[in-house]
Amino acid sequence: MGSYVEIIENLTLILGENRIKTDLESLKIWGCDRTRHFDPKPQAILFPQTTEQVQQIVRLANQLKFAITPSGGRTGLSAGAVAANGEFVISLDKMNQVISFFPADRMVRVQAGMITEDLQNYALQQNLFFPVDLAASGSSQIGGNISTNAGGIKVIRYGMTRNWVLGLTVVTGNGDILRLNKGMVKNATGYAMQHLFIGGEGTLGLITEADIRLDRVPKNLQVLVFGVPEFAAIMPILSKFQAEIDLTAFEFFDQRVMEIVMAHSQLQPPLAAPCPYYVLIEFEAPYEIILEKAMQIFESCMEQGFVLDGVISQSIEQAKNLWRLREDISESCAPYLPYKVDVSVLISYIDDFIKDVEKVLKQHHPEFKICWFGHIGDGNLHLNILKPQNLDKDEFYAQCKHAMRYVFDIVEKYDGAISAEHGIGMTKKAYLGYSRSDEEIVYMKRIKSIFDHNLLINPGKIFD
Amino acid sequence: MGSYVEIIENLTLILGENRIKTDLESLKIWGCDRTRHFDPKPQAILFPQTTEQVQQIVRLANQLKFAITPSGGRTGLSAGAVAANGEFVISLDKMNQVISFFPADRMVRVQAGMITEDLQNYALQQNLFFPVDLAASGSSQIGGNISTNAGGIKVIRYGMTRNWVLGLTVVTGNGDILRLNKGMVKNATGYAMQHLFIGGEGTLGLITEADIRLDRVPKNLQVLVFGVPEFAAIMPILSKFQAEIDLTAFEFFDQRVMEIVMAHSQLQPPLAAPCPYYVLIEFEAPYEIILEKAMQIFESCMEQGFVLDGVISQSIEQAKNLWRLREDISESCAPYLPYKVDVSVLISYIDDFIKDVEKVLKQHHPEFKICWFGHIGDGNLHLNILKPQNLDKDEFYAQCKHAMRYVFDIVEKYDGAISAEHGIGMTKKAYLGYSRSDEEIVYMKRIKSIFDHNLLINPGKIFD
Numbered sequence: 001m002g003s004y005v006e007i008i009e010n011l012t013l014i015l016g017e018n019r020i021k022t023d024l025e026s027l028k029i030w031g032c033d034r035t036r037h038f039d040p041k042p043q044a045i046l047f048p049q050t051t052e053q054v055q056q057i058v059r060l061a062n063q064l065k066f067a068i069t070p071s072g073g074r075t076g077l078s079a080g081a082v083a084a085n086g087e088f089v090i091s092l093d094k095m096n097q098v099i100s101f102f103p104a105d106r107m108v109r110v111q112a113g114m115i116t117e118d119l120q121n122y123a124l125q126q127n128l129f130f131p132v133d134l135a136a137s138g139s140s141q142i143g144g145n146i147s148t149n150a151g152g153i154k155v156i157r158y159g160m161t162r163n164w165v166l167g168l169t170v171v172t173g174n175g176d177i178l179r180l181n182k183g184m185v186k187n188a189t190g191y192a193m194q195h196l197f198i199g200g201e202g203t204l205g206l207i208t209e210a211d212i213r214l215d216r217v218p219k220n221l222q223v224l225v226f227g228v229p230e231f232a233a234i235m236p237i238l239s240k241f242q243a244e245i246d247l248t249a250f251e252f253f254d255q256r257v258m259e260i261v262m263a264h265s266q267l268q269p270p271l272a273a274p275c276p277y278y279v280l281i282e283f284e285a286p287y288e289i290i291l292e293k294a295m296q297i298f299e300s301c302m303e304q305g306f307v308l309d310g311v312i313s314q315s316i317e318q319a320k321n322l323w324r325l326r327e328d329i330s331e332s333c334a335p336y337l338p339y340k341v342d343v344s345v346l347i348s349y350i351d352d353f354i355k356d357v358e359k360v361l362k363q364h365h366p367e368f369k370i371c372w373f374g375h376i377g378d379g380n381l382h383l384n385i386l387k388p389q390n391l392d393k394d395e396f397y398a399q400c401k402h403a404m405r406y407v408f409d410i411v412e413k414y415d416g417a418i419s420a421e422h423g424i425g426m427t428k429k430a431y432l433g434y435s436r437s438d439e440e441i442v443y444m445k446r447i448k449s450i451f452d453h454n455l456l457i458n459p460g461k462i463f464d
Numbered sequence: 465m466g467s468y469v470e471i472i473e474n475l476t477l478i479l480g481e482n483r484i485k486t487d488l489e490s491l492k493i494w495g496c497d498r499t500r501h502f503d504p505k506p507q508a509i510l511f512p513q514t515t516e517q518v519q520q521i522v523r524l525a526n527q528l529k530f531a532i533t534p535s536g537g538r539t540g541l542s543a544g545a546v547a548a549n550g551e552f553v554i555s556l557d558k559m560n561q562v563i564s565f566f567p568a569d570r571m572v573r574v575q576a577g578m579i580t581e582d583l584q585n586y587a588l589q590q591n592l593f594f595p596v597d598l599a600a601s602g603s604s605q606i607g608g609n610i611s612t613n614a615g616g617i618k619v620i621r622y623g624m625t626r627n628w629v630l631g632l633t634v635v636t637g638n639g640d641i642l643r644l645n646k647g648m649v650k651n652a653t654g655y656a657m658q659h660l661f662i663g664g665e666g667t668l669g670l671i672t673e674a675d676i677r678l679d680r681v682p683k684n685l686q687v688l689v690f691g692v693p694e695f696a697a698i699m700p701i702l703s704k705f706q707a708e709i710d711l712t713a714f715e716f717f718d719q720r721v722m723e724i725v726m727a728h729s730q731l732q733p734p735l736a737a738p739c740p741y742y743v744l745i746e747f748e749a750p751y752e753i754i755l756e757k758a759m760q761i762f763e764s765c766m767e768q769g770f771v772l773d774g775v776i777s778q779s780i781e782q783a784k785n786l787w788r789l790r791e792d793i794s795e796s797c798a799p800y801l802p803y804k805v806d807v808s809v810l811i812s813y814i815d816d817f818i819k820d821v822e823k824v825l826k827q828h829h830p831e832f833k834i835c836w837f838g839h840i841g842d843g844n845l846h847l848n849i850l851k852p853q854n855l856d857k858d859e860f861y862a863q864c865k866h867a868m869r870y871v872f873d874i875v876e877k878y879d880g881a882i883s884a885e886h887g888i889g890m891t892k893k894a895y896l897g898y899s900r901s902d903e904e905i906v907y908m909k910r911i912k913s914i915f916d917h918n919l920l921i922n923p924g925k926i927f928d
Contacts, residue, residue: 104811185842186884189899195659347568378649420650435653446914
């Protein structure tokens, strides 16, 4: 590795003095994401403004052999953007501009540091819609969304971030600029390498620009919340609705979550009596008849005993309040210092999966309080383990880490993913083998070394 | 390379005698696809029935160093499945079974040799829908659809084949079995390697099983055909409809195509007078009000001069007949021995692109008759050059090949793809550089060598 002084001198030639931060406060801020398990220890924070500057930095890194951590909105939950080992952080904060808009294609080319919410708003200004929406949209950047293939609350209708990426400009770990797919819907000219960068957690290079597909703005969204007597009733509700209506969301949460959210957010109970489970359903109703159809399905669900009670939004205000029951979960649970587990299994296996997990946790950690919620319409479950009051924080985390082996054994049994949308980063690296075979990991490492010969870009993330 | 006798003996141990064909007729049939530019010269045709048998063959190939060509329904148009250089063909014909169906996930796991139409019908039996549909659906196999990332006529609504693949079982060129993504919608556990195999034209290994997502069956499809005064009017029509109605198809063709199809298929003209261009629009109208909305948009298009005349299907029968105007194009043009060019550019560039191509072809090949049609809603144009009667066939093809340099120069100028959906295979290999940079091609070759150390799987396809 080149000397610190040598590196900084060269970086200054590339970026100018004002685009490099080395003060302790900045190192702390830009050296981490939302996880707090690893201490940030970056060498410096760099703020390039162009793809070419990123390329020059990466080439310098290869020449002087220093490691780089790409950094977006730092809202990640897997320590994928934490610089814990003396890396130089490349922040995309200063690359947040719209490059060009293609109305006929309903596509926009942006710099990767654009904040998700800014992109959502830009789309709305064009009377279009960017459908990736998540709790962190106000801070997360589109480059980070792409690097983690972010999901969020509208996946059942719109798919993952991957589905909205029509092209990427990347600087590979070797310092090559690749313009991948250039905004096209159809392109049959060899390997779709952009898909390695999507969800690649910044380990193959840096995404500097993205071509994002937009959709029409959804019309007259309606929200229903149902009380459900047992978990097994949720799937028939989903399938009855899906047969008739294109849903934009299908979320579920249990009564424990409901109580926590109501207490925290001071919301009124949506239904007359508590129920074991709840589902939140959202769909477009541009025509009155769709609402009538939904009411018919609701009644049929009631008759068959799948639903105990239900409420429908009568106004945009009410729809927002019903959504708060779901959207406030993270914040409401935060005081309980929850250990968050984000997993995915086929919908067909969810019922058995939950039973198995509850059984094994009860057996090994009877004092754990667990709550379930998630984007069940796409097989994504969030398991939050709440800290028992009498347990020390560190001891609680240690016990949770230990308990993960049992949980992930069950994920493996059902061919699931140990992370549905948060990523592996550093927090789940030790568990990767529960979801990917030894052979797959070997191939992934070889792919890594193709794009990053010297293993300098985001080292120690996903795998060692 | 091992001796022929040694190879066949070992293959017989794996497959049994009845699953190996070496007669000349079979070599000819299974050695090629729908292209006729390369003579099939395979050594033998192999018909494994399981992923494990495919693995054993590939391992044997690595041991005895013989090349393999994967073969599906042989409907390809780029010679991607032609065994022109003494390869052993692995046909997926005997791997055509449904493995399991997951109703709650609306997902089916099938062997890769399943014929596309059989999958469509299987889905319909479950009251679900497999939306990839193309002229060759009756013969093409799902593994081939995936390997070419097939598009077809419904891409504007449903996306490419890639969008419907939730998991793949593959045997890599090195002989490893990888089970990629296992049917999940959300999976953030490292690189999405399945996307390299999707559209990989069988060069990285063999796809043996696939997890296919299904959709609800579309309801009450309506078909409109409009006559359009000039190309520039097509995009405003698209954008007016897209703002209000989710289209399932938006196709266009020119008057020359219309005449050829009407003559060939003995169809009545859909409109009172001929028009320079036509668009065919399809959408779901489960509710009467959607049809009324479409009529309003149609009228507004007429008023603004974007549309000269229009017709709407009044019955399923009529809808089918309107679709024939588009679906019969390939067959109708066949007697003219067309040279087919399948390209993609951003919709925003199509108008200029067509003008540039017409200009350059007129300049260099004034005797060429060209016609345009395609899936314009996703930027995919089919350019067919019809053979002038007085020109010898071979001379015509030679001239077309030469003319491609001009056409692909223009594709490159507009950042387009020299193949939108047919693939590169062998027919477009020499032109790959018009769509992919030197660096990209280097990375693609490295990826190839990771999955296929000895370069034995489908050699000579996409690149050398």
